[in-house]
Amino acid sequence: MPISDHQLIEAWREVLTLSRLETGQTVTILTSAATHPQTLACALIATQQMGAIVNRLDLPPVNGEKAFSRDSLAYLGTTPLTGNRAAIAALKASDLVLDLMTLLFSPEQHDILKSGTKILLAVEPPEVLARLVPTLEDRTRVLAATKKIGAAREMRVSSPAGTALVCPLGEFGPTAEYGFVDERGRWDHWPSGFALTFPDDRTAHGTIVIDRGDILLPQKRYVTEPIVLTVEGGYATKIEGGVDAALLRDYMDTFGDPEGYAISHIGWGLQPRARWSTLGLYDREATIGMDARAFEGNFLFSLGPNNEAGGSRTTTCHIDIPLRGCTVKLDDETVVRDGRVVA
Numbered sequence: 613m614p615i616s617d618h619q620l621i622e623a624w625r626e627v628l629t630l631s632r633l634e635t636g637q638t639v640t641i642l643t644s645a646a647t648h649p650q651t652l653a654c655a656l657i658a659t660q661q662m663g664a665i666v667n668r669l670d671l672p673p674v675n676g677e678k679a680f681s682r683d684s685l686a687y688l689g690t691t692p693l694t695g696n697r698a699a700i701a702a703l704k705a706s707d708l709v710l711d712l713m714t715l716l717f718s719p720e721q722h723d724i725l726k727s728g729t730k731i732l733l734a735v736e737p738p739e740v741l742a743r744l745v746p747t748l749e750d751r752t753r754v755l756a757a758t759k760k761i762g763a764a765r766e767m768r769v770s771s772p773a774g775t776a777l778v779c780p781l782g783e784f785g786p787t788a789e790y791g792f793v794d795e796r797g798r799w800d801h802w803p804s805g806f807a808l809t810f811p812d813d814r815t816a817h818g819t820i821v822i823d824r825g826d827i828l829l830p831q832k833r834y835v836t837e838p839i840v841l842t843v844e845g846g847y848a849t850k851i852e853g854g855v856d857a858a859l860l861r862d863y864m865d866t867f868g869d870p871e872g873y874a875i876s877h878i879g880w881g882l883q884p885r886a887r888w889s890t891l892g893l894y895d896r897e898a899t900i901g902m903d904a905r906a907f908e909g910n911f912l913f914s915l916g917p918n919n920e921a922g923g924s925r926t927t928t929c930h931i932d933i934p935l936r937g938c939t940v941k942l943d944d945e946t947v948v949r950d951g952r953v954v955a
């Protein structure tokens with residue numbers, strides 16, 4: 613159901629307060645062809661109400677002809693900032709960027725963050741934003757998880773469906789996504805609520821079984837028959853199963869890039885207000901599936917790049933896959949048991 617402008621303005625104010633927006637700071641709102649008009653209108657009002665100096669920067673979309681879907685996270689190529697010195701200068705000169713277009717990770721974005729600018733991505737529909745307004749408790753929960761990841765040497769994942777994955781850790785640090793940007797140079801995504809890291813390059817090994825009911829993104833489909841991934845030397849070397857496996861193989865084949873098969877980020881969902889079932893209620897064009905990425909107790913893994921963590925792998929292919937019912941261990945400590953976060 614729709615929400616009122618009043619509700620969305622209040623939600624923005626809450627997120628901006630958590631993000632420590634102060635009177636006189638400069639906010640630039642990044643928009644593009646797919647920006648939700650209500651989200652933009654309410655962001656403009658909330659930022660002005662809070663005394664910010666507000667700009668809007670509208671950039672034309674890129675890569676539409678290369679991506680095979682309209683999902684903004686499906687294709688990680690160049691961004692509208694690539695080679696765009698004027699836009700980069702405007703963003704670097706801002707205290708806070710509200711990304712309502714999906715900038716995605718790029719050298720330019722890293723550069724902007726390094727200048728101290730905060731970036732908050734917010735592209736889910738208004739009612740999802742309003743339902744999943746982040747809280748300080750979200751931050752506490754996610755940071756506790758990233759602290760554990762940071763101290764661990766290995767992540768092991770198992771499931772009754774047959775998943776048995778080993779990921780050596782230590783090369784890349786942990787990342788906390790809790791939905792607001794309370795520090796200079798921080799990037800986050802509203803809504804979210806999960807902790808992640810990346811396996812040491814070319815080391816993850818074992819088997820991942822994507823079981824019935826698990827979710828493929830950007831396909832935004834619940835899998836109807838198991839897909840078995842064989843993982844060797846950090847890459848999914850076999851994708852086996854029935855029609856769902858064939859569809860995944862065909863989609864990945866369109867990128868023509870062996871790096872797309874690398875195990876990318878790994879972690880688990882920590883957001884109790886996000887739900888596994890929500891994706892089934894939405895048209896695929898209407899959401900990017902953050903409920904699926906963040907629901908509490910999932911094991912979220914992905915295939916694709918690791919440059920967002922400082923690795924050297926860039927690829928335009930990126931698949932996020934939340935699994936239910938897994939047990940996740942960091943060294944000898946169980947952090948998720950049978951799909952439930954261990955307190």
Ligand SMILES: [Fe+2]
Nearest residue numbers: 877914931932
């Ligand atoms: Fe991802």
